[in-house]
Amino acid sequence: MKDFDRRWIFLAMGIVVVSLFTLEKPTEMPPSEYVQSYYDTIEALPEGSIVMLSADFDPASAAELLPTYQATIHHLLRRNIRVINVATWPAAPPYTRAGFDEIAPLYGKAYGTDWVELGFIPGDDVAMGSIGQSLRSAYATDDRDSTPIAELPLLDGIQDRMEGIEVLISMSAGYPGILEWIAQVGGRYEVPILTATTAVQTPDLFAYYPTQLSGFAGAATGATQYLQLVTVDMPVAVEGEPETLVDVKVNNQERMLIQAGAHMLILLLILVGNLLYFFTKGSR
Amino acid sequence: MFTSVILAVQAAAETPLIDVDKVPTLVAILIFGGLMFLFQNQAKKGKEIPIRRIAGLDALDEAIGRSTEMGRPVLYVPGIDEIKEIQTIYSMMILRHVARKTAEFGTPLIVPVKDSVVMTFAEESVKQGCMDAGRPDAYIADNIRYLSNEQFAYCAGVAGIMTREEPAANIMLGMFFAESLILAESGFATGAIQVAGTAKQHQLPFFVAACDYTIMGEEYFAVTAYLTREPSLVGTIRASDITKILAIVLIVVGVVLGTLYPDGTKDDPGPLQHFRAFFFAEPIAETGK
Amino acid sequence: MKREIPIAMTMLAGLIVTAAFFSKAPWLQAANAELLSWALIFFSVAFLLGIGNLFRINLKQIAMRHPDWPYKAILLITLSGYLILGLLEIEGFIVYGDGSLGNKVYQDWIHGAVFKPLQATMFSLLAFYIASAAFRAFRARSFEATLLLGAGAVVMLAQVPLPIPGGSAIGSIVQPMQHFLMAFVNTAGQKAIIMGAALGVLATGLRIVLGIERSYLSE
Numbered sequence: 001m002k003d004f005d006r007r008w009i010f011l012a013m014g015i016v017v018v019s020l021f022t023l024e025k026p027t028e029m030p031p032s033e034y035v036q037s038y039y040d041t042i043e044a045l046p047e048g049s050i051v052m053l054s055a056d057f058d059p060a061s062a063a064e065l066l067p068t069y070q071a072t073i074h075h076l077l078r079r080n081i082r083v084i085n086v087a088t089w090p091a092a093p094p095y096t097r098a099g100f101d102e103i104a105p106l107y108g109k110a111y112g113t114d115w116v117e118l119g120f121i122p123g124d125d126v127a128m129g130s131i132g133q134s135l136r137s138a139y140a141t142d143d144r145d146s147t148p149i150a151e152l153p154l155l156d157g158i159q160d161r162m163e164g165i166e167v168l169i170s171m172s173a174g175y176p177g178i179l180e181w182i183a184q185v186g187g188r189y190e191v192p193i194l195t196a197t198t199a200v201q202t203p204d205l206f207a208y209y210p211t212q213l214s215g216f217a218g219a220a221t222g223a224t225q226y227l228q229l230v231t232v233d234m235p236v237a238v239e240g241e242p243e244t245l246v247d248v249k250v251n252n253q254e255r256m257l258i259q260a261g262a263h264m265l266i267l268l269l270i271l272v273g274n275l276l277y278f279f280t281k282g283s284r
Numbered sequence: 285m286f287t288s289v290i291l292a293v294q295a296a297a298e299t300p301l302i303d304v305d306k307v308p309t310l311v312a313i314l315i316f317g318g319l320m321f322l323f324q325n326q327a328k329k330g331k332e333i334p335i336r337r338i339a340g341l342d343a344l345d346e347a348i349g350r351s352t353e354m355g356r357p358v359l360y361v362p363g364i365d366e367i368k369e370i371q372t373i374y375s376m377m378i379l380r381h382v383a384r385k386t387a388e389f390g391t392p393l394i395v396p397v398k399d400s401v402v403m404t405f406a407e408e409s410v411k412q413g414c415m416d417a418g419r420p421d422a423y424i425a426d427n428i429r430y431l432s433n434e435q436f437a438y439c440a441g442v443a444g445i446m447t448r449e450e451p452a453a454n455i456m457l458g459m460f461f462a463e464s465l466i467l468a469e470s471g472f473a474t475g476a477i478q479v480a481g482t483a484k485q486h487q488l489p490f491f492v493a494a495c496d497y498t499i500m501g502e503e504y505f506a507v508t509a510y511l512t513r514e515p516s517l518v519g520t521i522r523a524s525d526i527t528k529i530l531a532i533v534l535i536v537v538g539v540v541l542g543t544l545y546p547d548g549t550k551d552d553p554g555p556l557q558h559f560r561a562f563f564f565a566e567p568i569a570e571t572g573k
Numbered sequence: 574m575k576r577e578i579p580i581a582m583t584m585l586a587g588l589i590v591t592a593a594f595f596s597k598a599p600w601l602q603a604a605n606a607e608l609l610s611w612a613l614i615f616f617s618v619a620f621l622l623g624i625g626n627l628f629r630i631n632l633k634q635i636a637m638r639h640p641d642w643p644y645k646a647i648l649l650i651t652l653s654g655y656l657i658l659g660l661l662e663i664e665g666f667i668v669y670g671d672g673s674l675g676n677k678v679y680q681d682w683i684h685g686a687v688f689k690p691l692q693a694t695m696f697s698l699l700a701f702y703i704a705s706a707a708f709r710a711f712r713a714r715s716f717e718a719t720l721l722l723g724a725g726a727v728v729m730l731a732q733v734p735l736p737i738p739g740g741s742a743i744g745s746i747v748q749p750m751q752h753f754l755m756a757f758v759n760t761a762g763q764k765a766i767i768m769g770a771a772l773g774v775l776a777t778g779l780r781i782v783l784g785i786e787r788s789y790l791s792e
Binding site for chain 3: 302303306309310316317324370400401403404429430433436440462465468469483490493494504505516520524527528531
């Protein structure tokens with residue numbers, strides 16, 4: 001079996017993914033306790049409260065995290081919650097700019113009072129510690145047009161040590177991400193934390209829920225469940241119209257089938273691999 | 285226990301000096317620090333503190349030996365984090381040991397790095413390792429390579445080195461993320477012997493699946509103590525173990541109390557609540573019936 | 574002195590940051606905030622150091638006509654080009670078609686057209702490599718390995734809707750099993766590993782702050 005050319009496996013995976021991609025069959029996913037808790041925590045916030053939304057991801061993980069990111073922006077703005085955007089990954093701010101430019105006008109929100117973009121800050125967990133200790137020391141200007149942060153009305157009520165911020169939400173693709181936010185901010189100041197993470201990080205989160213983490217949407221499955229909750233009251237998608245959050249939900253629901261196909265192929269490969277292993281062991 | 289003493293002292297002072305919620309953490313750190321000094325001193329005085337065999341570490345020498353026999357280089361990947369990460373610091377210590385071995389055998393050692401500061405440290409570690417072996421001439425500056433600060437560009441760069449220069453041993457020790465499997469699989473495809481180690485638990489399954497030897501979790505922090513047998517490091521390992529035993533005792537007592545007395549009454553909140561209040565400074569909640 | 578000053582600085586900074594975790598005293602908090610600001614400046618300067626290193630090594634190799642020198646030239650041209658473009662845009666030297674300036678139109682275009690697809694492609698390779706690694710490595714060699722295989726299969730099946738006959742029936746069996754595995758077995762294991770690793774980190778942290786561990790000074 002050592003001589004087996006693994007490109008056959010790559011080909012099989014490619015065929016499974018591409019063929020299921022063309023099926024376009026959306027599948028409903030019942031929300032898990034953790035995703036429901038993510039949704040309920042945002043629902044329970046009073047109107048006008050301020051949330052810090054940290055974009056800790058890049059294009060590599062956008063397939064898993066961008067749908068939850070967009071849905072979270074919709075959810076927050078729809079509920080008239082104000083948003084301070086930060087980013088600890090350098091490739092994340094373009095997603096913040098694009099997201100708010102597209103979504104904020106739908107809810108009649110204005111930059112500076114309803115949301116601000118403070119942009120990327122280098123320093124990983126040290127930067128997170130600095131944001132927690134004093135947002136005003138960590139940032140001098142915003143990322144949109146270099147306005148001094150003292151001139152942003154949204155930040156008027158924000159004090160050091162996260163005072164004035166009701167919830168911290170991290171779109172976390174790895175390091176630095178949710179575990180560092182928990183250590184640097186959650187462990188020091190009294191602010192509830194929510195997160196959406198990539199699949200590989202999700203098993204880590206169970207150890208922190210519900211005391212240090214109030215809810216989480218893990219991987220594409222969690223994203224699909226959350227999208228279903230957020231889009232309950234939204235109008236059905238219309239073909240030919242610009243993409244809405246409902247389209248994003250349907251895309252995600254369709255992707256669940258692709259993921260199912262990939263999972264089943266991997267299980268099949270493990271089974272075949274084991275059969276070959278026992279067969280060759282027996283023949284020796 | 286400790287909290288009440290602190291509260292009494294602070295009542296006298298005007299501004300609170302210590303955050304009461306964090307007293308249990310402080311006490312735990314002080315106990316750990318005390319144990320660390322105790323066992324370090326014992327080890328320095330010559331007391332034997334055994335460390336169990338770690339197969340992955342014994343494999344390091346085997347991997348370097350194999351590279352030498354085949355006349356091919358050794359590739360050392362120190363993870364992708366910065367120098368402030370403890371795992372990267374440890375990786376630099378192990379790099380020095382690896383550099384000493386490769387210098388002794390006259391085998392080239394390639395170290396690709398993702399961070400500029402780590403590069404400076406890697407250069408120093410390799411230089412020191414070559415000097416330890418008495419072969420300062422074995423240090424080749426061009427073999428410590430800064431590839432990119434971008435995760436997947438770095439990953440592609442390392443995979444390129446694996447394919448083009450075909451090292452016979454790939455040693456991957458440090459903090460790894462999503463690139464772990466890509467690196468390990470690329471290395472497997474070239475037929476290299478692979479030793480990997482990290483304390484990042486969610487990357488461990490990938491290394492276990494694709495590498496010949498894996499150093500896992502806290503084993504990683506025992507590496508330098510194991511390789512050097514330096515008394516202060518061995519003492520630290522013993523202190524960690526004793527602290528772990530203390531933690532296990534507290535957990536078991538908590539579980540037993542929680543199982544036997546799940547609810548107290550309003551007048552008497554029950555032994556579990558008292559236990560939590562005593563050791564963890566948690567306020568006694570009125571959960572009783 | 575070359576050794577003592579860095580050790581003293583490390584101790585002082587480490588002790589202030591640690592003390593600020595345990596105390597809300599305003600003077601400690603202010604000192605902590607100041608140190609964190611310095612750290613952020615060092616991080617930014619480290620980027621410059623990285624760029625310097627990259628130029629030093631690659632220019633040398635281009636000059637020596639290393640076999641891969643054209644790639645190294647492309648690297649330096651791309652790096653300088655994106656940096657200069659970014660600076661020009663931010664400083665308002667580029668006027669866009671609608672007369673506006675000071676935005677990040679071209680930077681965002683490069684991000685979307687070049688960086689995004691390249692990075693997403695690299696990450697997507699994982700799907701293929703996971704399949705190959707699963708085929709080669711996951712063997713029921715022992716009792717523990719068989720348990721691991723079984724748990725993995727349950728979690729993978731429960732994570733997605735199963736597009737096969739009887740899929741929903743299988744789902745209703747494996748989903749409670751998955752919940753048990755993730756919420757209890759996984760959590761217990763995770764917590765144990767986290768505690769072990771945290772003690773390792775704490776030990777090294779203490780050793781560095783107290784000046785026992787000096788390998789970062791190449792000792």
